[in-house]
Amino acid sequence: MAKFIKRKRENYLRDRAKRFCHIKFYRQKIIGCYIVDFVCLSHKLIIELDGSQHLEQEDYDKQRTLFLNQQGFDVLRFWNKDVHLELDRVLDTIFYKLHQPSL
Numbered sequence: 001m002a003k004f005i006k007r008k009r010e011n012y013l014r015d016r017a018k019r020f021c022h023i024k025f026y027r028q029k030i031i032g033c034y035i036v037d038f039v040c041l042s043h044k045l046i047i048e049l050d051g052s053q054h055l056e057q058e059d060y061d062k063q064r065t066l067f068l069n070q071q072g073f074d075v076l077r078f079w080n081k082d083v084h085l086e087l088d089r090v091l092d093t094i095f096y097k098l099h100q101p102s103l
Contacts, residue, residue, distance in 0.1 A: 020091075023098060031071060034064055039073070043098055048077045 029039045031046075038047040046068055050061075065075045076097060078090050 021095060021098060031073070032067055034067065036068070040098070044073045045094075045097060046073045046075045047094060048075060049080055049083055050077055051080050 023040055023043065025038045025040050025047075027038055028035055031039065036046045037049050039045070061077075065077075068075050074097065076094065078093075083090055
């Protein structure tokens, strides 16, 4: 049963990531020399879903995020376990970021 729920949540996020709040997202898009998990070009927002391997590559992730910020993108990072256990919170965070007023 747990595997079924995990698969269902992954499919839900993958399907919702294509269009969330009527805003288009692309999956696994190349930006510079990096492949990002999800990107909304119109809002310059990147969403990264990180697994445990990211615990060992913190410096690489910081360098990558700095590059993406320099290209004008905001980067939101979520742990995979948060997507599985707290999907509503993750989606709320993305929603609020998309609807922040521009400075």
